[in-house]
Amino acid sequence: MTGNETELIMQAQRGNMNAFEQLVQRHDKRVLTIAAGYVHSADDAKDIYQEVFLRVYKGLPKFQYKSEFSTWIYRITTNVCLSHRSRRNRNSHTSLDQSLNDEDGQPHALKDTLSDTAAADQQTYDAEIALRVEQALKTLSPRQRMVFTLKHYEGYKLKEIAEMMRCNEGTVKKYLFEATARLRKQLKDFTS
Amino acid sequence: MKHKQFEEWLQLSLYQELSEQERVLLDNHLTTCERCRRDFDELEKLHSTLAHRRSVAAQESLLLDARRNLRLRVHAKAQKSLWGEVKNVLDGILTPPAQVTLGGIAMIAIGILVGYLVFKAPSEKSLAFKQTAAMEAGESQITNIRFLDRDAQTGDVEFTFETLTPVRIRGNVNDDRIQKVLARALVSDLNAGNRLRAVNMIGTQTGQRQNRVPGFDTEVKSALVTALLHDRNLGVRKEALSVLRNYLPDPVVVRAFLNVLANEKNTGLKIAAINSLDLTTYENQPVNREILEMFKNKAQSDDNNYIRIKAKTALQEIQQ
Ligand SMILES: [Zn+2]
Numbered sequence: 001m002t003g004n005e006t007e008l009i010m011q012a013q014r015g016n017m018n019a020f021e022q023l024v025q026r027h028d029k030r031v032l033t034i035a036a037g038y039v040h041s042a043d044d045a046k047d048i049y050q051e052v053f054l055r056v057y058k059g060l061p062k063f064q065y066k067s068e069f070s071t072w073i074y075r076i077t078t079n080v081c082l083s084h085r086s087r088r089n090r091n092s093h094t095s096l097d098q099s100l101n102d103e104d105g106q107p108h109a110l111k112d113t114l115s116d117t118a119a120a121d122q123q124t125y126d127a128e129i130a131l132r133v134e135q136a137l138k139t140l141s142p143r144q145r146m147v148f149t150l151k152h153y154e155g156y157k158l159k160e161i162a163e164m165m166r167c168n169e170g171t172v173k174k175y176l177f178e179a180t181a182r183l184r185k186q187l188k189d190f191t192s
Numbered sequence: 193m194k195h196k197q198f199e200e201w202l203q204l205s206l207y208q209e210l211s212e213q214e215r216v217l218l219d220n221h222l223t224t225c226e227r228c229r230r231d232f233d234e235l236e237k238l239h240s241t242l243a244h245r246r247s248v249a250a251q252e253s254l255l256l257d258a259r260r261n262l263r264l265r266v267h268a269k270a271q272k273s274l275w276g277e278v279k280n281v282l283d284g285i286l287t288p289p290a291q292v293t294l295g296g297i298a299m300i301a302i303g304i305l306v307g308y309l310v311f312k313a314p315s316e317k318s319l320a321f322k323q324t325a326a327m328e329a330g331e332s333q334i335t336n337i338r339f340l341d342r343d344a345q346t347g348d349v350e351f352t353f354e355t356l357t358p359v360r361i362r363g364n365v366n367d368d369r370i371q372k373v374l375a376r377a378l379v380s381d382l383n384a385g386n387r388l389r390a391v392n393m394i395g396t397q398t399g400q401r402q403n404r405v406p407g408f409d410t411e412v413k414s415a416l417v418t419a420l421l422h423d424r425n426l427g428v429r430k431e432a433l434s435v436l437r438n439y440l441p442d443p444v445v446v447r448a449f450l451n452v453l454a455n456e457k458n459t460g461l462k463i464a465a466i467n468s469l470d471l472t473t474y475e476n477q478p479v480n481r482e483i484l485e486m487f488k489n490k491a492q493s494d495d496n497n498y499i500r501i502k503a504k505t506a507l508q509e510i511q512q
Contacts, residue, residue, distance in 0.1 A: 049262070
């Protein structure tokens with residue numbers, strides 16, 4: 001933590017809004033990126049962003065420098081992500097993703113879905129794969145998905161993820177391996 | 193060494209999470225083990241499949257939008273917490289019957305204040321503050337309390353606060369000091385009727401807006417924006433919108449209206465917001481991009497027919 005940041009934190013703790021905004025802007029891009037990587041929806045990511053920084057705002061007077069300020073924020077972020085329920089689920093709208101599922105929830109083989117168009121339109125094909133990837137990620141448990149998106153898509157080190165999620169590296173690896181195994185199974189038609 | 197260990201190492205190697213020694217061991221193993229090589233191929237295919245997922249967070253506008261919402265919510269929270277703090281200190285230092293009395297007085301004081309202005313202020317030109325020594329009479333409000341220290345063992349506490357006696361104000365509604373009092377009532381009064389009267393009063397002076405020094409009434413404006421976006425009472429939100437219209441094309445107000453379009457539940461209010469935004473006005477302004485983005489979004493996906501059509505036609509008009 002730079003001396004400059006400590007000064008900002010102290011000012012914000014005394015109620016200086018300007019200092020608070022500066023602190024937010026130092027870290028919020030990463031918060032939003034983590035959230036968006038996890039929920040993959042702009043609306044949900046914004047919800048998470050709001051909740052994270054309102055918690056930061058509320059918790060700031062009690063922040064005691066026991067960890068890096070950034071670590072504290074990212075811990076709040078992973079916590080909020082893990083307990084987040086998406087707007088879609090809350091409103092019980094039919095998810096777009098379900099259009100590719102059978103009645104019993106099994107994904108179609110991609111070939112069936114794309115029989116007429118696969119050759120014609122590479123873009124559609126790519127979009128369909130993207131959709132299938134998204135579906136597969138949604139079958140992961142929240143912790144598996146958190147670890148996987150942080151590692152695979154955001155490129156955090158295992159050690160950093162362990163710190164963010166307050167667990168040891170072994171546990172992070174365990175979630176990562178479970179997630180990968182599951183994704184391999186779900187996306188078999190593309191990998192074998 | 194077992195295959196399972198190597199399988200895990202294969203995954204970690206793709207994330208550069210192996211030590212040099214582990215990497216050498218894995219490479220050697222791969223030269224001799226067909227199964228692990230196949231496994232490695234599959235993993236690489238999995239990674240290229242996963243790469244099809246598109247990033248959501250890359251857009252700068254998403255970040256700006258999130259910041260804007262946060263600023264408004266934190267502002268609203270800061271205003272409200274004043275009341276929370278008063279209540280906290282009362283909880284700490286007063287007996288229950290006294291709490292009720294003091295809380296009541298605090299609310300009535302602003303009620304009287306706003307009510308008095310409604311009937312008297314427009315016709316008055318002078319401003320006169322008259323205070324009485326109400327502290328002794330037990331009519332003080334406690335505000336801006338700041339806790340400095342607290343010892344849970346001994347019960348000693350240390351804090352500072354300001355006392356405020358109920359004040360009668362007689363003055364002109366165009367006076368900035370009057371405006372600020374009204375703005376404060378608008379965001380902090382607990383009674384919806386008082387908030388509505390406050391916003392009405394603020395609205396009565398907008399005719400003279402053009403002559404004013406820019407930036408002079410930021411506090412009033414931000415109170416109005418807070419009311420528009422966060423007041424629980426629909427009437428107050430509507431009135432705030434109609435007063436704020438006079439501030440256009442101020443970008444802060446434009447963004448507030450965009451926020452209404454994005455998040456407001458009430459359709460009437462959304463319609464009022466979209467009707468207030470004339471696209472041709474903003475063509476050369478920085479806020480233009482955000483407006484166009486919102487209109488495109490609304491043209492495609494708003495639940496309401498009118499709003500979709502309105503957004504679509506507005507966009508068509510500026511393209512001609
Ligand atoms: Zn092997």
